[in-house]
Amino acid sequence: MVVLRWGKYMNVRGPGLRLVVPFMDQAVKVDIREQVDRVPTQKYITADNVVVDMDFVIYYKVLQGDDEVRRAVMDIENYRMATINLSFATLRAVIGSTSLTEALSERERIRDQLQVRMDEVTGRWGIKVSQVEINEIDPPPGVKAAMEREKSAAAIKTAEITESEGSRQAAINRAEGEKQSAILTAEGSREAEILNAEGDQQAAILRADGFSTALDRINAVAQSADARTMSLQYFDTLRQMGNSPATKFIFPMEFTSMLESFIGSTTRRPNDQ
Structure with a gap:
């Protein structure tokens, strides 16, 4: 509780039963718990001149300490309203430097920038912005339809690429199979020819040996x-x-x-x- 006497700051009193002088003293209660406010939906313009509707939630609180509590009462008329209005202006500045594609895909970055910029300003009021959460980013219907068409075209392209990759891989597999089959067939034919040649060689050797033996016997008989x-x-x-x-x-x-x-x-x- 901040106590003002005749409109002049006196002191900060903690929770509990406190006595103030009527008509002379004015007591201003300050809630030091973390507070949450949903910022209503507003229109924002992106860097590529697309108007989007956005709404978000901010979490903030008055810091504990006599000096921070005093500043929240004496340095700003209504810290709650000031924090909400500051969030509007800060988000417009952040979105104004961001394209629509980045705004849709990089919410975390936008959220962090918004929190840091707001915290730099509210710090002098004794206010700490602890968290900012973006609920929705809604582009115009025409832009959404174009994005849906682009998404559909990208999906079709991906499917065609996947199908062509599958066909190419299947053709490669078939070619590899035919190659292995041809190699095995050639190796089988070569081994068969080698076996046939070895068989012919052995048969010729056996025939020559038989003929030589016959000549030896004839010669032996002829000698006698x-x-x-x-x-x-x-x-x-x-x-x-x-x-x-x-x-x-x-x-x-x-x-x-x-x-x-x-x-x-x-x-x-x-x-x-």
């Missing part, structure tokens, strides 16, 4: 054959040649010599050595 045996083989060959339709035959010189020895052996007397 005498002249008469070879002559009999030549006679068998002549018999087969006689069965053919050919009319001319060519005999090697070795055949004549072998024939002579064969004839000589057959005409030799039994007691000849």
Whole structure:
């Protein structure tokens, strides 16, 4: 309670039962609790010349202390009305330097600027603005419709981009799958050709080994054959040649010599050595 005597400041008295002199003293009660006031909706112009309707709530209180209580009574006629009117002017200055897009997306920044600017002024009245909360920012209907169209177009664009990204990724996945399939097919064909080549090589080696073994056996038999045996083989060959339709035959010189020895052996007397 601030006590004035004949309109002059006397002192500040705390809560409780206090006695004042009638007609001489005037007692002004001061509520030091935190107070809240909702600022009515007003029109504000943004930096891009868009008129918006805004309303907000301010929380403030008279600071505890004799000097702060005295200033709240003696330095300002009505601190409550002064604080509300100050919020109007301060918010107009803040919104005037902010675009509509920033005002809609950066409420916290606007709130903090409003609180700081108001607190700088109300501090000299012994008032502390503790908090400011913006309830609503309402642009004109035409602007809202344009924003809705822009939002819808952005959503469609995002959906198309997402769809195209999905199609691109699907095409990449298909190409990767086809690539892996082609690689596996080529590797399978290469391994099959290698196996076939190795099989042919082994078969050729086995055939060559068989042929070499047969030649070795023939050579071994030929080494043990005498002249008469070879002559009999030549006679068998002549018999087969006689069965053919050919009319001319060519005999090697070795055949004549072998024939002579064969004839000589057959005409030799039994007691000849």
